[in-house]
Amino acid sequence: MDSGFFSLVSRERMEDVLESIHGYTQLALQLMDGDGQVLMGFGKANGYCALLRRHVFTGNECSAVHRQAGHHAQALGEAYVFTCHANLNHIAFPMLQGGKLLALVIIGPFLMDRPDSTLVSGVAEKHRLSAALSLEMYDELSAIPVLEPARVEYLSRLVGHLLSPLLPAEPAV
Numbered sequence: 001m002d003s004g005f006f007s008l009v010s011r012e013r014m015e016d017v018l019e020s021i022h023g024y025t026q027l028a029l030q031l032m033d034g035d036g037q038v039l040m041g042f043g044k045a046n047g048y049c050a051l052l053r054r055h056v057f058t059g060n061e062c063s064a065v066h067r068q069a070g071h072h073a074q075a076l077g078e079a080y081v082f083t084c085h086a087n088l089n090h091i092a093f094p095m096l097q098g099g100k101l102l103a104l105v106i107i108g109p110f111l112m113d114r115p116d117s118t119l120v121s122g123v124a125e126k127h128r129l130s131a132a133l134s135l136e137m138y139d140e141l142s143a144i145p146v147l148e149p150a151r152v153e154y155l156s157r158l159v160g161h162l163l164s165p166l167l168p169a170e171p172a173v
Helices: 002-008 011-023 047-056 060-078 117-127 131-143 149-166
Strands: 029-032 040-042 080-083 088-095 100-110
Touching: 002 100, 002 149, 011 029, 011 040, 011 047, 011 149, 029 080, 047 080, 060 100, 088 117, 088 149, 100 149, 131 149
Parallel strands: none
Antiparallel strands: 029 040, 029 100, 080 088, 088 100
């Protein structure tokens, strides 16, 4: 899927647009193919996610959640805001041609409200985490950006305005 997507949108152009979005929002971004393989990434993993990957998840959970969100975004034909299995928010934007998902842009994670202990306690109960790990995760939440829901909606629309024109126009039927 990589070569197919980059035959329609130049790698350099896509990198420039995604880097600009990342530079302005300071949110992590990934461009993925339909199999969940990361084609490009901007921004670092946050400490909260790093702890979960190190102590809780086995490796494919994030890709699976991102692919599932991509399918929802594909069905909608527009950006889809979702909450991952770690209770963090993301935006999935589908790069579509003829209804086919060519690539997927994942923006996030971010929160839509100030974090509190319930965010960690839900994950801790589900995965039977130690109190020490739960406290460490809670400490890491302060580094995750908080965007009010209205800003998330504007960002979703803005991403659509920036990314949709990158694909060539589909021929009229």
